[in-house]
Amino acid sequence: MGFLVTTLIFLVVGIIASLCTRICCNRGPSANLLHLTLIITATVCCWMMWAIVYLSQMKPLIVPILNESE
């Protein structure tokens, strides 16, 4: 799957997670905003890490060189 598709998947998961928290623990607008911020931060962090690892492997400059024994 390509880069964009997986990015969209992350986005969708983030939206679903925020909707779930809104439904499960709806405790007033300020608390909701806090939960939303946390979910967005977590989604962005996770996406960044995945994206970095994915991008670095798209056009590799080094390839795996196996050990002699294998």
Place this chain on the structure above:
Amino acid sequence: MTAARCWPSMDMLRSEPMQLVQLIIPIESAHRAISYLGDLGLFQFKDLNAEKSPFQRTYATQIKRCGEMARKLRFLRDQMKRTGFLSSSWSPMGTNVNLDELEVKLGEYEAELLEMNTNTEKLQRSYNELLEYKLVLEKASQVFYSAEHNAIAQHREVEQALGEGSIDSPLLLEQEMSSEPSKQVKLGFVSGLVAREKSMTFERILFRSTRGNVYHRQVVVEEPVTDPVSGDKVEKNVFVVFYSGERAKNKILKICDAFGANRYPFPDDIGKQYQMITEVSGKLSELKTTIDIGQLHRATLLQSIGYEFEQWNLLVKKEKSIYHTLNMLSLDVTKKCLVGEGWCPTFATNQIQNVLNRATVDSNSQVGAIFQVLHTKDSPPTYFRTNKFTSAFQEIVDAYGVAKYQEANPGVYTIVTFPFLFAVMFGDWGHGICLFLATLYFILREKKLSNQKLGDIMEMAFGGRYVIMMMALFSIYTGLIYNEFFSVPFELFGRSAYDCRDSTCREASTLGLIKVRHTYPFGVDPKWHGTRSELPFLNSLKMKMSILLGVVQMNLGIILSYYNAKFFRNDLNVWYQFVPQMIFLNSLFGYLSLLIIVKWCTGSQADLYHVMIYMFLSPTDDLGENQLFMGQKFLQIALLLAALVAVPWMLFPKPFLLKKQHEERHRGQAYALLDSTEDDSFELEEHKGSRGHEEFEFSEVFVHQVIHTIEFVLGAVSNTASYLRLWALSLAHSELSSVFYEKVLLLAWGFNNIFILIIGIVVFICATVGVLLLMETLSAFLHALRLHWVEFQSKFYEGDGYKFSPFSFVSIGDDEE
């Protein structure tokens, strides 16, 4: 200070709005009001009597009373501990005991227990003395008989030698014995008990001091005897000393006293001896019963105390804290009411007013309490409403410094970024699962464990259980990305992208594999593990990842400083701090991040070290093969100029503008003083120093700005490099993990022996738990903490506030005085 907000407020981002409140409470309802406020726990009292010594305060006698009662309670607890009773855990329901009644009760109990203790001591002493007397009676008789026997035997020998052997002689034996004392020289004797270790010295000194004119016999007592004076079990001997003359007697008595030898009278007559022994035995059994009854009585008394002890303890502590708080209020001139000042959150206004009304009603007071908000320039305490989940993260932030009133709280982002950065350094989903299971145990048994007293380390681990849970969850995620399960990769998300160049795979160990399929969709390709080029690839990846994550977090920090500036309506900070800081950081390190991403996307072979260094050294040179995109040279020159401009932009304008602002304010203030007389007449003059405008020292402000600028500029480089610890720790973790796996587990497996395998598994588990799960967790925790405290928070956090510590009874039960 309020600011017009065009977005809704967020929990925990800024401190709750606090207000300074003045309470005027009539004396009769004061005690009750404070007690209810303590239950509510949302009011922090200011000490209005700070200049007074503890003895000058209004309620000093009450506090002394409470102190006395606390002492009595400690005494009772001590007694209970000595008899081995443990006070039962406090049950909240119980008869409401009045403080005065309690004082009387405690006094009674204490007197009773003290009396019982002294009586028991006395009885025990007499008991021991009687025991010793009994021993003397039993053992000394032996001495007498053997001595008399010897004397009589000698006497008869002398008589027989004289030749008079009469048939009647045996019959006369008794008569002889009974008449012996009158024929002999009158000998006095002293009998008693002496400690065995001192007996030789005792004998020697007796001998020396009486010049050998005493006859001394000792009989060993087999079992150790309880000494009446000291109460310990000592090995003793029964001694009998025969002497003649008054002076010898005095000497012997003095020596006995010096050696602590107890003396007991010994009757000569056999009949009397038997009589004494029976008498003493009778007395002994009587005493024993008395002592036993006494102990029983004491035990029942202590048990009845034990049921209510915790409740009394809590009551006394509560009262003491109430009186301490009452001492902080000042007595009004009319002596009819107490005036108190303190901080409370604005949302608690209604609750506090209700509490005060309830206190008025409950104490049947005529006058109600007055609740009045004061206006002040003092800085209020900072209060965040946290729950059991967020409180641990807030404590981590507070450990560095408590947030200034209403500045942005880094705790909000720390909830996610701290476990995330930990996980970047920990990255192994097997270890993550172990950590998660361990912390799940704590969370599931939360209620039970929170009431117990755990050890210091367990207490910390329990307090941070939600932090560790988040850390574990993120570790599972990053473990899946790094593709490490106890250092073993799995092909979970599709096929690996790499394969042999041709079907023979001849060049796999010289030139390597090639990328034949799409990139591995999630995480690091599993084919990398164990290859020769694994480390160069992973190092390059992790170092670049650290830089990217670091630049993003630092940018977040600077953006938070923008929101702070906007909130406090500080335009200076926006234009002369936020903007140049963003420009400087992003033109250098933001540009580096951009280059990294472009290089990855295009697969170019450009050397980024070279590009960055020569951007500074010779920016006008042609880039040649290091060119990544069109117009790169011009962009680099532009960014370099922007960074160079940003530095004096941060440094110079702000001090001059601050000076201008201060002069304007100062000029305007001279006219403002006339208006301030309309303020409330109730305002006390406690706000020393907050009314007067601050002195403005231009040189100080300028130097401060220089320091700030240098810190930022140098910090930009050093902080970015500091993020490379994410790479370093992650490398260490994966190397350790793979060493334990390959060199322990696989080695043990290779022997094909069940015992070696079991030993290998045990060693592997111990090493994993000890080194990786405990030491590495602590290490990664510490480094993630440092990254937050220094690199992230230095961009926007001031942290010089003080925490809101309300008067509350919740924490009182935990102190052990």
